[in-house]
Amino acid sequence: MLRLPDGERVDLAAYDAAATPGAPGGKAAAQAATARTGKRLAGLQERLWAASTAGDRRRVLLVLQGMDTSGKGGTVKHVIGQLNPSGCRIQAFKAPTDEERRHHFLWRVRRALPEPGEIGIFDRSHYEDVLIARVHGLAPSTEIELRYPQINDFERALRDDGVTVVKCFLHLSYDEQRRRLLKRLDNPDKHWKFEPGDIDERARWPAYREAYETALQRCSNAAPWYLVPADHKWYRNWAISRLLLAHLEDLDPRYPPADFDVAECRERLLQEG
Amino acid sequence: MLRLPDGERVDLAAYDAAATPGAPGGKAAAQAATARTGKRLAGLQERLWAASTAGDRRRVLLVLQGMDTSGKGGTVKHVIGQLNPSGCRIQAFKAPTDEERRHHFLWRVRRALPEPGEIGIFDRSHYEDVLIARVHGLAPSTEIELRYPQINDFERALRDDGVTVVKCFLHLSYDEQRRRLLKRLDNPDKHWKFEPGDIDERARWPAYREAYETALQRCSNAAPWYLVPADHKWYRNWAISRLLLAHLEDLDPRYPPADFDVAECRERLLQEG
Numbered sequence: 210m211l212r213l214p215d216g217e218r219v220d221l222a223a224y225d226a227a228a229t230p231g232a233p234g235g236k237a238a239a240q241a242a243t244a245r246t247g248k249r250l251a252g253l254q255e256r257l258w259a260a261s262t263a264g265d266r267r268r269v270l271l272v273l274q275g276m277d278t279s280g281k282g283g284t285v286k287h288v289i290g291q292l293n294p295s296g297c298r299i300q301a302f303k304a305p306t307d308e309e310r311r312h313h314f315l316w317r318v319r320r321a322l323p324e325p326g327e328i329g330i331f332d333r334s335h336y337e338d339v340l341i342a343r344v345h346g347l348a349p350s351t352e353i354e355l356r357y358p359q360i361n362d363f364e365r366a367l368r369d370d371g372v373t374v375v376k377c378f379l380h381l382s383y384d385e386q387r388r389r390l391l392k393r394l395d396n397p398d399k400h401w402k403f404e405p406g407d408i409d410e411r412a413r414w415p416a417y418r419e420a421y422e423t424a425l426q427r428c429s430n431a432a433p434w435y436l437v438p439a440d441h442k443w444y445r446n447w448a449i450s451r452l453l454l455a456h457l458e459d460l461d462p463r464y465p466p467a468d469f470d471v472a473e474c475r476e477r478l479l480q481e482g
Numbered sequence: 483m484l485r486l487p488d489g490e491r492v493d494l495a496a497y498d499a500a501a502t503p504g505a506p507g508g509k510a511a512a513q514a515a516t517a518r519t520g521k522r523l524a525g526l527q528e529r530l531w532a533a534s535t536a537g538d539r540r541r542v543l544l545v546l547q548g549m550d551t552s553g554k555g556g557t558v559k560h561v562i563g564q565l566n567p568s569g570c571r572i573q574a575f576k577a578p579t580d581e582e583r584r585h586h587f588l589w590r591v592r593r594a595l596p597e598p599g600e601i602g603i604f605d606r607s608h609y610e611d612v613l614i615a616r617v618h619g620l621a622p623s624t625e626i627e628l629r630y631p632q633i634n635d636f637e638r639a640l641r642d643d644g645v646t647v648v649k650c651f652l653h654l655s656y657d658e659q660r661r662r663l664l665k666r667l668d669n670p671d672k673h674w675k676f677e678p679g680d681i682d683e684r685a686r687w688p689a690y691r692e693a694y695e696t697a698l699q700r701c702s703n704a705a706p707w708y709l710v711p712a713d714h715k716w717y718r719n720w721a722i723s724r725l726l727l728a729h730l731e732d733l734d735p736r737y738p739p740a741d742f743d744v745a746e747c748r749e750r751l752l753q754e755g
Contacts, residue, residue, distance in 0.1 A: 259674040285568045294567040295558045295605070301568065332568070387751055394748045400740035401532040408750050467673035475667045477681050478660055 210377075210437045210448040215429045219422040226382035227440040232447060239447040246450040247291030253457040254328060256464055258296045261326025263465030266371040269456060270322065270329040271449075274336050275379030276417060277407050278389040279439045281332045284379070287446045288453070289330055298323045301332040314338040314356065315363055325371065328453075335360055336424055343420045344413050357427040364431035373456050374432035377449055378425060379439035383414055483650075483710045483721040488702045492695045499655035500713040505720060512720040519723040520564030526730040527601060529737055531569045534599025536738030539644040542729060543595065543602040544722075547609050548652030549690060550680050551662040552712045554605045557652070560719045561726070562603055571596045574605040587611040587629065588636055598644065601726075608633055612697050617689045630700040637704035646729050647705035650722055651698060652712035656687055 211230065213219060233242045257267065271289075273281040282301075289297055300321035309317045315335055323329030339356050342348050364374055390407060393399040410417075425434045435452055439445045484503065486492060506515045530540065544562075546554040555574075562570055573594035582590045588608055596602030612629050615621050637647055663680060666672040683690075698707045708725055712718045 259671075262674050282568065286566045289567050290563075290565075292563075292567070293559045294562050294565070294570050295555065295572050295574065297567050299568050387754065391748065391751055394744055394751070397739070398532075398737045400744065401535050401738050403740070403742070403747070405742045405747055408747060411754070464671045465674050466670070467676070469676070469678045471667055471673065474676070474678055474681060475664065478664055478667070481660065481684070 210435045210452060213425055213429055213434045213436055215433065216426065219425045221380065221418050221422055224380055224436055224438065226380045226385060226438050228438040229441060229444045230438070231451075232444055236441070236443045239443045243288070243443070243447045243450050244291070246447075246454050247288070250450060250454055250457065251292050253454070253460075253462065254292050254296050256462040257328070257457065257460065258293075258326040259464045260462040261324075263468070265462065265465075266325040267373070267460055267462065268323040268325050268327050268329065268371065269373045269375065269453070269460075270331065270367065271453065272331045272334045272336070272374065272376040273379065274334060274340070274377070274421075275439060276381050276386060276414075277410065278386050278393075279379035279381040280442055280445050281379060283442060284377075284445060284449055285330055285332060287442075288450045289328075291450070292328060296327055297330060298327050299330045299332070302334060302337060315359065318363075322367070322372070335363070336428075339424050339428075340417065340420045343423075344416045357424070360428050361431045364428070368431060373460060375452060375456055376432055376434045377437050377452065378421065378434055379445060380436050381439045383411070385440040386411065483708045483725060486698055486702055486707045486709055488706065489699065492698045494653065494691050494695055497653055497709055497711065499653045499658060499711050501711040502714060502717045503711070504724075505717055509714070509716045512716045516561070516716075516720045516723050517564070519720075519727050520561070523723060523727055523730065524565050526727070526733075526735065527565050527569050529735040530601070530730065530733065531566075531599040532737045533735040534597075536741070538735065538738075539598040540646070540733055540735065541596040541598050541600050541602065541644065542646045542648065542726070542733070543604065543640065544726065545604045545607045545609070545647065545649040546652065547607060547613070547650070547694075548712060549654050549659060549687075550683065551659050551666075552652035552654040553715055553718050554652060556715060557650075557718065557722055558603055558605060560715075561723045562601075564723070565601065569600055570603060571600050572603045572605070575607060575610060588632065591636075595640070595645070608636070609697055609701075612701075613690065613693045616693045616696075617686050630697070633701050634704045637701070641704060646733060648725060648729055649705055649707045650710050650725065651694065651707055652718060653709050654712045656684070658713040659684065 232239050260267070273284055275281055285299060289299065298321070302317070305317065318335045321329070321331070339353055339360070343353050367374055390403070393403045428434070437445055437448045484497070505512050530542070533540070546557055548554055558572060562572065571594070575590070578590065591608045594602070594604070612626055612633070616626050640647055663676070666676045701707070710718055710721050
């Protein structure tokens with residue numbers, strides 16, 4: 210994975226979606242490393258939660274963005290699936306409902322934020338409002354222009370409130386998406402994941418690439434974007450689990466000390482009868 | 483585990499909390515069986531979710547009740563942790579907030595119900611309103627009396643709406659609770675889970691037992707209660723995973739068939755370029 214530099218022009222064509230930078234060997238080695246990382250993540254997650262019971266307001270928000278089939282759902286299943294589900298707050302953002310449409314685009318996002326001690330996961334996010342909204346012209350372009358600074362302000366406010374925002378762009382190639390869509394068609398148990406509209410969207414691939422490049426460039430200052438090559442699922446899982454680990458280790462959450470008399474409590478229990 | 487018969491008097495003293503009925507051997511064998519069951523659960527969970535995308539409104543609600551340290555959180559971690567977290571909706575019910583107190587006791591419960599295709603998990607539930615509320619006199623006894631039939635009506639309405647409600651009473655012994663509380667005191671990393679008030683509550687053990695017996699007896703007709711001996715964590719995990727499996731197998735959710743022309747979509751993708 211790669212942390213994109215703040216404000217610099219992004220050219221996605223320059224990045225190989227099948228690259229595996231930093232991987233500890235091939236598929237098998239990376240999967241084993243992901244499992245080991247998962248155990249460490251679960252331990253840190255418990256500490257983060259424990260700290261919140263003593264007033265620590267810190268939390269993590271993992272934002273997953275990428276084209277259809279890039280592996281947002283797979284990341285939740287395989288990376289987040291290694292954590293304790295009770296400390297995770299997962300939100301998949303679909304096309305906004307009528308109620309959501311009547312509010313500012315950040316309204317539904319604010320309602321889905323993690324509480325202190327939690328790890329929040331957004332499968333799609335407020336970025337859709339500068340991605341699909343831009344590609345399909347779902348809002349006037351003057352309005353969409355305003356959203357980039359609004360997103361930066363929003364993410365800065367989150368940061369100031371103790372939210373570590375980790376944004377991952379799952380970088381998938383056009384050809385790999387076709388392979389994955391064909392694979393879904395070849396397996397009747399996967400047909401429910403398929404929509405013919407997915408093929409129509411492929412015709413807009415260059416427009417989406419441009420929209421992503423713009424968002425990645427303009428919205429990297431409050432919380433950085435990480436580009437995760439996503440043609441290899443095992444690499445994607447490894448990279449995102451390492452990224453989460455690095456951020457949680459930076460937070461270094463601690464079990465809070467007892468705010469009661471431990472010896473007295475022990476005595477009371479032992480003398481019960 | 484044991485399905486409690488509807489309406490019959492329940493005498494919790496008659497059940498051994500350290501029993502392991504039906505277990506496939508001892509601890510190691512049960513843990514291996516739980517892991518195997520977890521994979522089958524995850525498969526059925528995906529089918530349940532897939533079916534919901536085609537309009538199937540069915541879902542599951544696992545209700546976990548039991549005294550402090552009986553393993554409600556451990557069940558979420560070890561049993562629900564085997565599922566895809568994106569299809570789980572977990573709610574831990576604490577003492578009601580001021581806002582919740584201003585509403586009917588079922589208000590906050592209705593807001594936390596699983597959506598179609600989801601598996602909902604309640605760590606504590608509406609039963610607290612006839613348990614702690616009864617033991618501590620948090621409401622007039624005439625009002626608490628009304629809650630039992632209201633709970634039955636509520637659970638019947640859930641059933642009619644496609645919600646399979648699976649209620650587990652984690653049956654812990656008084657002595658095992660003391661051992662677990664002492665263990666928490668002996669480990670500074672567990673102090674955050676401890677409150678001196680937990681010891682005070684032990685003095686009310688007989689009142690809680692009576693409140694549980696009443697709830698288990700009166701509220702078994704719309705959705706049955708299962709008594710899960712909980713002194714052995716490995717047994718509790720095995721028993722609840724088997725219980726979930728049995729209910730999901732009964733539901734027998736199916737992947738929905740394609741509602742589009744598969745051959746045409748394949749052709750379009752292959753001819754792209």
